[in-house]
Amino acid sequence: MNSLYLDYCASTPLHPRAFQTLMDSSKLYYANPSSMHEMGFEASLRVEESREQIARLLQVKATEVIFTSGATESNNLAIIGVVRAWMKRTGRNPHIILSEIEHSSVYQCGKQLAKEGVEVSFLPVNRQGIVSPVSVKESLQANTILVSVMHVNNETGAVQPIAEIGELVKPMPHVLFHVDGVQGFGKLPVELDYIDLYTVSGHKIGGPKGIGLLIAKEHIEMDPLLYGGEQELGIRPGTTNVPAVLSLAEAIAAAFEEQQKKFKHLMALHDLVYSRLAGISELVMNSPQPPLSSPHILNFSYQGRGITSAMMIRMLAKQGIIVSSQSACSSKAKQSRVLMAMTQDEMISSSSIRLSFNETVTLEEAGYLVASVEQMVCQLKSKNKFDLLQKYQMNS
Amino acid sequence: MISENGPDLGSFISAKEYINQSGSALNLRSIRGTKVLLFISMHCVRCMELVPELQQMHLPHARFILFSTGSDEDHKELDEFLQRKWPIVSLSPEQMEEDFLIRSHPFGLVIDENQQVCNKGTVYTSNELLELAGTRGAGNLLKVLRNYVRRK
Numbered sequence: 001m002n003s004l005y006l007d008y009c010a011s012t013p014l015h016p017r018a019f020q021t022l023m024d025s026s027k028l029y030y031a032n033p034s035s036m037h038e039m040g041f042e043a044s045l046r047v048e049e050s051r052e053q054i055a056r057l058l059q060v061k062a063t064e065v066i067f068t069s070g071a072t073e074s075n076n077l078a079i080i081g082v083v084r085a086w087m088k089r090t091g092r093n094p095h096i097i098l099s100e101i102e103h104s105s106v107y108q109c110g111k112q113l114a115k116e117g118v119e120v121s122f123l124p125v126n127r128q129g130i131v132s133p134v135s136v137k138e139s140l141q142a143n144t145i146l147v148s149v150m151h152v153n154n155e156t157g158a159v160q161p162i163a164e165i166g167e168l169v170k171p172m173p174h175v176l177f178h179v180d181g182v183q184g185f186g187k188l189p190v191e192l193d194y195i196d197l198y199t200v201s202g203h204k205i206g207g208p209k210g211i212g213l214l215i216a217k218e219h220i221e222m223d224p225l226l227y228g229g230e231q232e233l234g235i236r237p238g239t240t241n242v243p244a245v246l247s248l249a250e251a252i253a254a255a256f257e258e259q260q261k262k263f264k265h266l267m268a269l270h271d272l273v274y275s276r277l278a279g280i281s282e283l284v285m286n287s288p289q290p291p292l293s294s295p296h297i298l299n300f301s302y303q304g305r306g307i308t309s310a311m312m313i314r315m316l317a318k319q320g321i322i323v324s325s326q327s328a329c330s331s332k333a334k335q336s337r338v339l340m341a342m343t344q345d346e347m348i349s350s351s352s353i354r355l356s357f358n359e360t361v362t363l364e365e366a367g368y369l370v371a372s373v374e375q376m377v378c379q380l381k382s383k384n385k386f387d388l389l390q391k392y393q394m395n396s
Numbered sequence: 397m398i399s400e401n402g403p404d405l406g407s408f409i410s411a412k413e414y415i416n417q418s419g420s421a422l423n424l425r426s427i428r429g430t431k432v433l434l435f436i437s438m439h440c441v442r443c444m445e446l447v448p449e450l451q452q453m454h455l456p457h458a459r460f461i462l463f464s465t466g467s468d469e470d471h472k473e474l475d476e477f478l479q480r481k482w483p484i485v486s487l488s489p490e491q492m493e494e495d496f497l498i499r500s501h502p503f504g505l506v507i508d509e510n511q512q513v514c515n516k517g518t519v520y521t522s523n524e525l526l527e528l529a530g531t532r533g534a535g536n537l538l539k540v541l542r543n544y545v546r547r548k
Contacts, residue, residue, distance in 0.1 A: 305469075306438070306467055314441055334437075334465070334489070384473050386447055386448065386478075389447060
């Protein structure tokens with residue numbers, strides 16, 4: 001049985017152009033780009049070309065592009081780096097604002113900083129999983145230095161009003177606006193004019209793993225998280241991963257070129273799957289509909305009978321359908337923090353399935369997905385769930 | 397700090413009293429002979445893959461006890477599915493960690509007649525559980541040796 005991979009939010013295959021670049025540059029540019037010899041210089045030139053290419057595409061300055069190991073590091077650097085620099089300069093504890101539905105690489109930064117004495121406000125979301133700009137406004141304090149709200153939620157696809165929040169924060173020069181753009185980048189248009197710090201992940205957009213970006217505008221004062229060399233203007237020391245940087249630049253270029261075409265296809269997939277699954281009474285649709293949601297993510301829960309995400313992930317896997325929920329096999333993560341923030345309902349939050357598509361998923365495959373979910377739900381209604389797990393195991 | 401899953405080999409098992417699916421008290425130390433404890437979570441995909449295999453599993457020389465994070469309703473269904481063969485104890489993930497140092501699932505512990513942990517490990521299949529319990533050839537000895545080397 002061929003697998004129908006529907007976990008593109010977790011990771012994507014390399015785009016053919018990014019793959020080729022990664023292969024070619026791994027052979028050619030293995031020298032350390034910080035070395036003074038010709039080969040090192042050649043490698044560093046390629047890195048700077050990639051930086052400029054990315055800067056042009058994102059309409060920022062090349063000096064504002066910082067290469068990191070991935071989105072987790074970018075988010076940590078943006079939040080902790082800014083807070084620490086401010087604390088060092090002022091000797092005071094600042095206030096920062098995050099939403100309750102941020103990715104754990106943002107959310108846990110907030111939790112950690114709170115332990116260190118930083119005031120942290122976690123903003124609630126509505127039933128659709130969307131932060132209100134009004135709540136951002138109401139949370140601002142005299143000592144607020146940073147607001148961090150993601151563009152597209154990684155579990156539900158809910159699109160956050162980052163333009164409105166950016167406009168709100170822009171007149172306040174002492175408040176920086178960070179956007180975790182991991183799930184929105186390459187899927188939805190984004191304007192970086194009103195954003196001070198912006199995070200991109202390589203492997204979510206057809207680039208390699210282990211590479212990411214932090215766009216940090218020139219005026220930002222930020223402390224490094226690591227100490228060592230002077231790479232990335234000393235903000236992110238460590239030997240530059242040349243092939244990954246070049247491949248990321250290629251993946252970003254491809255994402256920009258193909259964005260519109262992909263969007264149309266993703267909308268068609270989303271419409272088909274959403275309309276059919278929304279008609280199943282046992283399911284609750286957790287994702288709002290576009291334009292309040294990005295079309296590449298669709299999240300639903302099963303209501304009742306103690307059916308957990310793990311059980312459905314297993315059953316669908318036996319049908320060749322690879323999906324995820326809020327977490328990997330973490331026994332402690334019983335419920336999705338994001339869905340709890342949206343619904344305050346333990347059942348919904350512990351029985352969610354996240355489908356995430358890319359442009360290679362066909363409408364026929366989406367039809368197979370829907371039929372498989374319908375069949376699974378129909379059986380879950382009447383059968384012992386463990387009998388059913390066994391039946392699926394035997395049928396595979 | 398990165399810590400190993402499960403109690404140290406040679407350590408004594410919890411003396412606490414637990415309640416099984418039919419409401420009866422269950423004290424591990426009062427059960428004689430070798431015991432095999434399996435810890436699963438209803439929120440763990442690998443556990444949900446393992447559960448169907450338990451129905452056909454036979455542990456001839458040991459008492460098998462299942463510790464699960466499920467609700468009473470879950471365990472009623474699970475008990476039916478397992479044909480009421482084994483005790484099922486409902487335990488939260490926090491309690492599993494507190495009492496048995498179990499931090500990930502599915503995880504098996506083998507307790508000898510002296511109430512000490514004699515083997516432990518992550519088990520993804522019923523065969524791996526049987527191997528852990530020592531009913532499958534040399535696998536057990538290898539695991540004990542591996543655990544011993546790791547501890548050193």
